[in-house]
Amino acid sequence: MEQIIEGFKSALSLIASFDGELMSIVSLTLFVTIMATGISAVLSVPLGIFLGIKDFPLKSLVVRVLYTFMSLPPVIVGLFVFLLIARRGPLGGFGLLFTATAMIIAQILLVTPIITGIVYNGTLEKGRDIKDLGKTLGASRSQLLFLLIRELRIEIFAGIISGYGRAISEVGAVMIVGGNIQGHTRVMTTAIAMLRSMGDYEMAIALGLVLLALSFIINFALYHFQQKA
Amino acid sequence: MELEIQNLTRTYEDKVALDISDLSIPSGSFIGIIGPNGAGKSTFVKLLAGIDPLSQGRVLYNRKKLHRKSEVYQKMTLIFQKPYLFRTSVFDNIAYPLKIRGEKPEVINEKVEKLLVDLGLESIRNQLGKTLSGGEAQKVALARALVFEPELLLLDEPTANIDPQSIMVMERVLRDFHQKNRPTIIMVTHNIQQAKRLSKEVLFIDEGKLIERGPTAKVLEHPKEGRTKNFIQWAGI
Numbered sequence: 333m334e335q336i337i338e339g340f341k342s343a344l345s346l347i348a349s350f351d352g353e354l355m356s357i358v359s360l361t362l363f364v365t366i367m368a369t370g371i372s373a374v375l376s377v378p379l380g381i382f383l384g385i386k387d388f389p390l391k392s393l394v395v396r397v398l399y400t401f402m403s404l405p406p407v408i409v410g411l412f413v414f415l416l417i418a419r420r421g422p423l424g425g426f427g428l429l430f431t432a433t434a435m436i437i438a439q440i441l442l443v444t445p446i447i448t449g450i451v452y453n454g455t456l457e458k459g460r461d462i463k464d465l466g467k468t469l470g471a472s473r474s475q476l477l478f479l480l481i482r483e484l485r486i487e488i489f490a491g492i493i494s495g496y497g498r499a500i501s502e503v504g505a506v507m508i509v510g511g512n513i514q515g516h517t518r519v520m521t522t523a524i525a526m527l528r529s530m531g532d533y534e535m536a537i538a539l540g541l542v543l544l545a546l547s548f549i550i551n552f553a554l555y556h557f558q559q560k561a
Numbered sequence: 562m563e564l565e566i567q568n569l570t571r572t573y574e575d576k577v578a579l580d581i582s583d584l585s586i587p588s589g590s591f592i593g594i595i596g597p598n599g600a601g602k603s604t605f606v607k608l609l610a611g612i613d614p615l616s617q618g619r620v621l622y623n624r625k626k627l628h629r630k631s632e633v634y635q636k637m638t639l640i641f642q643k644p645y646l647f648r649t650s651v652f653d654n655i656a657y658p659l660k661i662r663g664e665k666p667e668v669i670n671e672k673v674e675k676l677l678v679d680l681g682l683e684s685i686r687n688q689l690g691k692t693l694s695g696g697e698a699q700k701v702a703l704a705r706a707l708v709f710e711p712e713l714l715l716l717d718e719p720t721a722n723i724d725p726q727s728i729m730v731m732e733r734v735l736r737d738f739h740q741k742n743r744p745t746i747i748m749v750t751h752n753i754q755q756a757k758r759l760s761k762e763v764l765f766i767d768e769g770k771l772i773e774r775g776p777t778a779k780v781l782e783h784p785k786e787g788r789t790k791n792f793i794q795w796a797g798i
Contacts, residue, residue, distance in 0.1 A: 465645050479647075
């Protein structure tokens with residue numbers, strides 16, 4: 333118990349002193365997760381809306397594949413991206429292995445189905461009504477898309493927040509393709525896993541607290557937005 | 562707006578929902594569409610609005626065929642039986658069609674304010690759409706449809722399930738709009754008395770077919786077809 337209390341005290345002092353290593357890990361984590369979630373959102377929101385309002389052959393199959401991909405095991409994604417970008421892989425020439433870019437790619441693959449699935453479900457309920465109404469009021473295709481995004485903003489925001497939650501808490505994929513290299517590809521989750529095995533509980537607890545604080549901020553923002561809308 | 566319907570068919574899977582071979586509606590008409598539930602009335606207005614695809618045939622608007630980028634979409638609208646109001650204020654809901662047409666703020670203000678007064682919505686202008694009663698919501702939907710002065714106004718049972726006072730207000734506004742702007746109005750209604758009060762002509766549709774057409778008083782009081790007669794008797798005239 334004493335060890336845990338001491339760990340918390342040291343962790344708080346690391347956070348309060350803006351420890352260099354801690355800040356480097358946190359900032360890289362934020363960079364990777366925000367980039368991955370941002371790119372995923374740009375891809376997923378129109379895709380989720382499209383799936384929700386359009387009928388096409390094999391749609392039910394596409395939706396089933398999407399639902400399956402929503403719960404993809406991160407290590408499988410990590411392995412897949414690793415095989416693609418490894419030196420002898422088809423994209424090996426780009427030199428992406430063990431870079432932040434590789435981590436972003438892996439997270440995009442994990443997050444995109446989650447945002448798409450949540451936006452798709454949100455669109456199913458009233459997306460067609462909004463589309464039909466916009467069309468009958470004379471909206472162009474781009475105005476319709478903007479209208480759908482505006483009207484479905486709560487569902488879209490929930491999707492993005494859930495996607496971000498997945499990105500920031502994910503460890504398997506980024507460990508495989510990033511390699512947890514200090515100052516280069518070390519993010520909070522991979523650092524916590526490594527620090528635990530090294531017995532450096534102070535830094536592990538400090539990172540855990542920051543991770544919890546970020547999760548709280550994300551959920552607070554979601555709740556606040558839902559109440560306001 | 563003049564409408565020309567040629568060999569129009571709409572099927573859902575194998576079932577024919579609508580099958581109208583030839584129909585012409587001159588510009589400035591006020592037409593009521595009556596018929597039993599499931600007759601194809603709503604399908605008809607949705608096809609005209611371009612939100613439901615035709616299975617066969619064609620519809621000409623001012624002698625031009627409708628396509629995805631038709632300018633006609635800018636000049637027509639449809640009011641649904643269950644209105645969807647945007648997640649914004651009453652004022653912004655009504656202003657939407659003008660905003661997407663790039664109207665100046667002063668024009669938007671003037672037109673929206675006039676409709677708010679006409680429909681008795683001034684006191685709720687800042688309320689959110691989701692907080693409104695059924696009657697208020699349908700009045701907002703009517704204002705949103707009229708604000709850009711469409712040449713073709715389609716209404717799908719707009720006063721179903723709303724209070725008599727709101728119905729009276731909506732009918733007055735519709736009548737005034739028709740007298741002033743002379744648009745083509747096609748209104749599906751379950752209420753034969755309403756058709757009598759508003760429309761100059763009625764179409765009786767049953768089982769997807771156009772059974773009878775004529776001046777409202779004539780069709781409702783002296784229907785030629787047996788099916789029309791039965792429906793009118795059943796509907797209580």
